[in-house]
Amino acid sequence: MAPSVKPISSPVPIEWYPTLAFFMLSIGLVVTAIFFIYEATSSRKNRSLAKELSTGAVASFFLGFGSLFLLLASGVYV
């Protein structure tokens, strides 16, 4: 009647960490570039707050997860 004992491992396979870090960070940096290009080329009248916030949100999501996987891939198990 002993309850089953199962080993726990990480939610994402450890071998994927470097690849995930690289791709998420690169996508995040591309979206950051889009954000800053929009900021630089748009004029005061034409700027749309919704577009800025959405681009910023997508960029920060990818950058956040990318830097987490970068930390994990380099051995700092946070």
Place this chain on the structure above:
Amino acid sequence: MARMRFDLTLLLLFAFGSFLFFSAVSADLVISKLDRRIDLSSHIVRATTSLKVENNGAEAISEFLLPFPEHQAKNLALLTVIIVEGKGKSKVSSESLPVRIVNPKDSPPSLVWYSITLPKELGKGGSLNLEIKVALSNILRPFPEKITQADVQLIVFQDSAQVLSPYAVHMQSLTVKLPEPKVESYTKLENTKFSGSEIKYGPYENQPPFTYTPLAVHYVSNKPFVVARELVREIEISHWGNVQVTESYSLVHAGAVILGEFSRLEYQAQPHLRGASAFRHLIAKLPARAHSIYYRDDIGNISTSNVWGDSSMTLLQIEPRFPMFGGWKTTFTIGYGLPLKDFLFKSGGERFLNIPFGSPIDDLVIDNLTVKIVLPEGSKITSVSVPFSVKQSKQEKISHLDVVGRPVVVLEKTNVVPEHSQYFQVYYKFSNLSLLQEPLMLVFGYFLLFVACIAYVRADFTISKSSPSYLAKLQWDEVRSTIQQFEGVVNQCLIVHDKLQASLRDLSRTGDLQACKAARKTADSTLKELLKDLKPLISFLQSSPQAAQILPKVEELVAKEKELQEKIMQKHSIVVESYDKKSGIKDTENRVTALEQKIVLLRQEVDDLVDTIDEI
């Protein structure tokens, strides 16, 4: 030597005294056969006693008393008692019996009594086979206490030839196993035999309780006397896939202290003659699949180490910065990472960590061991189960990406020997969602950066809002935004042109005239609308003084675009007409080619103008 004699007289005195006190109580149990084996091959004295106890009295007995002299009890690291049934191949051992310290009322002084609770009462006339394992640390004394570099280390071991017991023993024998097949001197009692590397005392028959015949063995032992004065083991769990173990050692060579100077030249020339008592290497048995192993101290990394790994364990051999002679100390830190699935398990609703307690270094005595288990943030510790007694407490630790801190379970124990390297468990609760807290914190941090950027771009920090340069800048901004809108409109016109061209190509492929005419209609209407949008933009540009440079280009672009539009419409009508009339392909081709060339040229000019306007 004087101290030795004092110990002996004291023991002999109370041995006789206690016999009088305990004869009544212990007349029931009798030990019929006792076989003691003391292993002196390392600096931890391990004594294994197998005995057969019989109940000759009328009552059933449920506990077995085991006394130890005080100086031995102080250094008693481990005491396990098991019941053995059967002999040879069919030997069955029970689990370790519970042992506790008792204080009988009329016990002679300087004796510590351990009481072993038997699982089943030993009835009248019954007999039981017990096996008692004792590990004593720090009990061997180097004699002489100070030696030079060239001397060998001589150790004195003192004990009794008969086991100290409150019960009468019918037959007993003692075997002392030495590390090397030679001995400096040993007490010669009756029935003593020295052969190979073993000294046999016995068999002694019909000894009354509390017989104590002191003996001393003086022998050569060059095994490393490694004692860790303090060891702190920190086990940090990360649910992202790693158990990180960091151990900081403070080691000392607890054998004979070195006298005089240490000559490196002599040591390196003849290490076995000039430095037999020192040790160079330490071997640590780490669990299998240990990775990222490091070995460093306060100065930095120590490179004299080796790792061999296989599927059952990882062997780490480390060499301190200098050979360890008697009395010398060294401190270092070892760290390694372990895969999560070997040590962390889920059972019921809880998770638990199953990891060995003691140090992985071979044959190490630890005076003060502190094991800290750091659990991830957001976990709630429910219980800790350790197979022996430890002192528990709780702490908090702030580590990577922490907001409130991680809960830490601190287990402390003194006098730890390698037999204590058993698995222990820490049970806690943790929900998988808490794992997301770390990446979400990072995402939020980056989002704050972007919000700061947006706020900065939108903020207006000019001090004087009516200076001419500020007003000129404002006007230029407006012109720029109008030009962007204008460019948008022009691009839309160009898209409509492309659609028309595409519809012509479709016509040549499919021959669907109706679709072509419909496309023409929609194109016409869209172009009319775009033209209407264009009018207010151009009027604004004409009115603003800043746009003076751009205005001619803009007007040129508008004119060219109009021309292009006309030409494309012409071409379209011609092709549709010829289809209607069903004239030959060659005919249409001839009429269209000239137009086509002009269209291409115009298109190019329009594109160039758009680019130049863009660059401004």
